[in-house]
Amino acid sequence: MESPLRLGTRASQLALTQSQHVADALTAATGVPVELVHISTYGDRSTEAINQLGGTGVFVTALRDALQQGTVDLAVHSFKDLPTSPSPGLTVAAVPPRQDPRDVLVARDGLSLGELPAGSRIGTGAPRRVAQLRALGLGLEIVPIRGNVDTRMGRVTSGDLDAVVLARAGLARLDRLSAVTEVLDPIQVLPAPAQGALAVECRADDTRVRELLAVLDDPAARACVAAERAVLAALEAGCSAPVAAHAELAEGEDGAAELYLRASVTALDGSDGVRSSITGPAAAAESLGRELAAELLDRGAAALMAASR
Numbered sequence: 463m464e465s466p467l468r469l470g471t472r473a474s475q476l477a478l479t480q481s482q483h484v485a486d487a488l489t490a491a492t493g494v495p496v497e498l499v500h501i502s503t504y505g506d507r508s509t510e511a512i513n514q515l516g517g518t519g520v521f522v523t524a525l526r527d528a529l530q531q532g533t534v535d536l537a538v539h540s541f542k543d544l545p546t547s548p549s550p551g552l553t554v555a556a557v558p559p560r561q562d563p564r565d566v567l568v569a570r571d572g573l574s575l576g577e578l579p580a581g582s583r584i585g586t587g588a589p590r591r592v593a594q595l596r597a598l599g600l601g602l603e604i605v606p607i608r609g610n611v612d613t614r615m616g617r618v619t620s621g622d623l624d625a626v627v628l629a630r631a632g633l634a635r636l637d638r639l640s641a642v643t644e645v646l647d648p649i650q651v652l653p654a655p656a657q658g659a660l661a662v663e664c665r666a667d668d669t670r671v672r673e674l675l676a677v678l679d680d681p682a683a684r685a686c687v688a689a690e691r692a693v694l695a696a697l698e699a700g701c702s703a704p705v706a707a708h709a710e711l712a713e714g715e716d717g718a719a720e721l722y723l724r725a726s727v728t729a730l731d732g733s734d735g736v737r738s739s740i741t742g743p744a745a746a747a748e749s750l751g752r753e754l755a756a757e758l759l760d761r762g763a764a765a766l767m768a769a770s771r
């Protein structure tokens with residue numbers, strides 16, 4: 463039998479679940495065994511609010527170090543946690559089929575956003591969610607929270623909060639979708655760039671692992687994520703900026719894949735925002751993202767982001 467591939471993973475329940483999922487899919491497709499190696503990251507150890515941690519990539523640096531040093535052969539990241547700047551010597555060798563990227567509400571008594579009375583306490587730490595929730599003008603009180611999915615949902619069960627907003631994908635992977643009381647329409651709350659997608663990273667010069675991982679790659683998911691992350695990169699924004707982007711693929715009239723991309727930048731206090739959309743060939747995903755970002759910048763996105771820091 464071949465020697466097992468070493469997959470570096472954070473030890474959170476979500477990270478372990480999605481890492482095991484990728485390990486199983488890889489073994490099923492290639493016959494190569496994969497073992498999980500737990501790695502602790504700064505983002506896991508720190509108890510500071512996520513937007514106070516400073517810098518991007520608090521969850522990924524230790525995993526990337528382990529890859530670069532050869533301690534592990536591959537790493538699975540939540541794609542939305544990956545900084546847009548490339549990491550020297552590493553490559554995203556697979557973007558597996560993506561989960562539904564939308565945000566969801568987990569509220570007391572089965573309530574939806576519109577049913578929550580003014581003054582309700584909603585927990586979220588992500589500036590993108592804070593800004594978009596405030597922009598709805600529902601009079602909600604936003605309470606900064608962080609911690610793993612169970613910790614956050616526990617704040618509703620305990621009665622401390624009326625609701626929390628989470629990524630549907632995380633709940634789907636943890637088999638906790640039954641707690642969802644509303645899937646938020648992207649017209650109200652547009653998801654984070656790359657939300658719901660995974661990135662499987664390895665060393666760029668590791669031809670064997672790259673070829674093995676290629677079987678897990680989903681070109682449609684890769685194109686959508688490329689477009690969304692191109693928006694983020696062109697705005698020079700990090701994962702803690704109030705920036706949202708969401709791409710969908712459809713078959714165009716000529717039979718080629720067409721990409722429909724939406725993006726928004728919202729002031730943290732919800733008082734102002736810009737949003738726009740663009741359609742074009744999926745093969746030009748990244749240039750569509752840059753073009754959309756340029757339009758948002760023309761319309762004042764930079765000032766909105768600066769005011770949100």
Ligand SMILES: NCc1[nH]cc(CCC(=O)O)c1CC(=O)O
Binds near residue numbers: 543631656
């Ligand atoms: N910011 C933390 C984070 N990073 C990835 C996910 C899970 C969803 C995904 O894969 O996009 C979450 C939790 C959340 O936002 O609710």
